[in-house]
Amino acid sequence: MERIIETVLEIGLEKPVKILHVTDVHLVDSAPDDDPEQQEHMIKRKEVFAKEANYPPKTQNEYFEEAFRIAEEENAVMMVSGDVMDVYCKGNVREFHRIADGHDYMFTPGSHEFALFARSPKGDDPAEYNRAYWERRKQVEGLFPELKFNFESRVVGGVNIVAIDNSRDFYSAEAFEFLKKEVEKGLPIVLFSHDPLGDHGLLRVREPHPLVRQSDETYAVNDAMIEFIGKCPLIIATFGGHWHGEAERIAPNGAKMFVTPGLFKGICRMIEIR
Ligand SMILES: [Fe+2]
Ligand SMILES: [Fe+2]
Numbered sequence: 001m002e003r004i005i006e007t008v009l010e011i012g013l014e015k016p017v018k019i020l021h022v023t024d025v026h027l028v029d030s031a032p033d034d035d036p037e038q039q040e041h042m043i044k045r046k047e048v049f050a051k052e053a054n055y056p057p058k059t060q061n062e063y064f065e066e067a068f069r070i071a072e073e074e075n076a077v078m079m080v081s082g083d084v085m086d087v088y089c090k091g092n093v094r095e096f097h098r099i100a101d102g103h104d105y106m107f108t109p110g111s112h113e114f115a116l117f118a119r120s121p122k123g124d125d126p127a128e129y130n131r132a133y134w135e136r137r138k139q140v141e142g143l144f145p146e147l148k149f150n151f152e153s154r155v156v157g158g159v160n161i162v163a164i165d166n167s168r169d170f171y172s173a174e175a176f177e178f179l180k181k182e183v184e185k186g187l188p189i190v191l192f193s194h195d196p197l198g199d200h201g202l203l204r205v206r207e208p209h210p211l212v213r214q215s216d217e218t219y220a221v222n223d224a225m226i227e228f229i230g231k232c233p234l235i236i237a238t239f240g241g242h243w244h245g246e247a248e249r250i251a252p253n254g255a256k257m258f259v260t261p262g263l264f265k266g267i268c269r270m271i272e273i274r
Helices: 036-052 060-073 090-100 126-143 173-184 216-231
Strands: 003-009 017-022 077-080 151-156 159-164 189-192 235-240 247-250 256-259 267-273
Touching: 017 060, 060 077, 060 090, 060 267, 077 159, 151 173, 159 173, 173 189, 173 216, 235 267
Parallel strands: 003 267, 017 077, 159 189, 189 235, 235 256
Antiparallel strands: 017 267, 151 159, 247 256
């Protein structure tokens, strides 16, 4: 690993709890699906990420392997917050399985898990776009039956570690219900989602693209959940990825917000709660 950001949260625990936060792996595999066009796309994407990471000495696949080793050595809970696969294709599914299978980790997806190649036509009908999205999402979920794509939680050493999907730039009504039930447990919570709480997509700073725009009711629930997160005293910090860069500040809703850089840069975050 090129760098491990160290984040300490003091809440008065007797024994510290460690979480290794890893995000935006962006696995790119140029192994062909007998499709030269896909292969060409993958080679281009490899270069995009290498350049963005300033040509690090290892590949994202190697950093992903190393992160699992570090989490196990440090007795930390491994949290993977999405964009593991740059696109959904056979080669990336195979690499994701090869590296992660057999390890214990928590997960919440990014949008790239369900993305096809850049050249794939997206159409202009939101209903058709949505149908195609859910078709792909069900396929990906079926290939990783051990992962909980919508939400999951785990209580470790008196801390409730919660992961909730917001990868389509909103929190769903089911997600909000889940979070409220987690809060009822009465334990301190660290919340992980792909989009950070200050993300412009999540906050709809700009009008969403017509293909992905949701109903006003859906956005009202999302906004209420974001407000709830900001006001909930049990939520001690929130963590996200998606920006590929590092940030630490108070989000517009008042929540403490940490953004962890993409693992393809050889960077991850060790959180110690004590
Ligand atoms: Fe990403
Ligand atoms: Fe992302």
